[in-house]
Amino acid sequence: MIPVTMMMAITVDGKIAKDKSQLADWTSREDKKFFVEISKQHGVIMMGENTFKTFPAPLPGRLNVVFSRADNPPPITGVKWVKGEPADVLAELEKMGHTSALLGGGAALNSLFLEKKLISEIILTVEPKIFGAGLSLFNKDLEANLKLLEVKKLNDNTLMLHYQVLS
Numbered sequence: 001m002i003p004v005t006m007m008m009a010i011t012v013d014g015k016i017a018k019d020k021s022q023l024a025d026w027t028s029r030e031d032k033k034f035f036v037e038i039s040k041q042h043g044v045i046m047m048g049e050n051t052f053k054t055f056p057a058p059l060p061g062r063l064n065v066v067f068s069r070a071d072n073p074p075p076i077t078g079v080k081w082v083k084g085e086p087a088d089v090l091a092e093l094e095k096m097g098h099t100s101a102l103l104g105g106g107a108a109l110n111s112l113f114l115e116k117k118l119i120s121e122i123i124l125t126v127e128p129k130i131f132g133a134g135l136s137l138f139n140k141d142l143e144a145n146l147k148l149l150e151v152k153k154l155n156d157n158t159l160m161l162h163y164q165v166l167s
């Protein structure tokens with residue numbers, strides 16, 4: 001199975017958005033640059049339909065793999081619509097020649113992949129913000145043990161945390 005890295009921006013209180021339609025445009029310039037760099041390295045960014053709908057257009061230069069239960073989603077250049085088991089989707093990506101994939105949210109997709117133990121690494125950027133309420137990284141009862149691989153400051157205020165998922 002190709003390895004999956006989950007990459008998300010969070011507030012200091014662990015939120016990823018105030019609601020499901022909020023565009024993740026509240027992060028720092030350095031976070032956005034880092035996200036583009038890492039996602040382009042993988043070449044594939046997987047996401048849920050709610051996340052995709054927050055974008056004005058597919059993310060360029062990367063295959064956008066969008067999980068949706070829609071029967072006939074519209075063909076869009078750069079987008080691969082998928083549904084069902086995440087392991088089957090990863091097997092399909094492997095057959096297409098991809099050697100890794102980035103998982104870019106939201107809470108539903110992150111939970112789907114973590115529940116099936118399909119996330120190898122997690123990269124979080126912690127932005128100096130508090131939302132108080134909203135969506136968390138995951139949206140169900142889950143448990144995982146992590147190992148901290150790296151901590152880096154992306155700027156004076158933004159922290160990057162890189163974890164390995166142990167079990």
Ligand SMILES: NC(=O)c1ccc[n+]([C@@H]2O[C@H](COP(=O)([O-])OP(=O)(O)OC[C@H]3O[C@@H](n4cnc5c(N)ncnc54)[C@H](OP(=O)(O)O)[C@@H]3O)[C@@H](O)[C@H]2O)c1
Nearest residue numbers: 009017020048049050051067068083084105106107108109
């Ligand atoms: N801060 C960040 O870095 C960041 C990154 C990404 C997204 N976000 C935020 O996260 C929010 C969206 O998160 P979300 O949890 O609401 O939604 P989401 O995870 O983006 O998407 C959920 C959608 O995926 C579908 N889906 C789930 N599992 C599926 C499967 N196995 N096969 C086919 N379709 C499947 C769901 O259908 P069902 O409902 O029928 O299950 C639902 O329509 C937005 O506000 C976005 O801005 C933040």
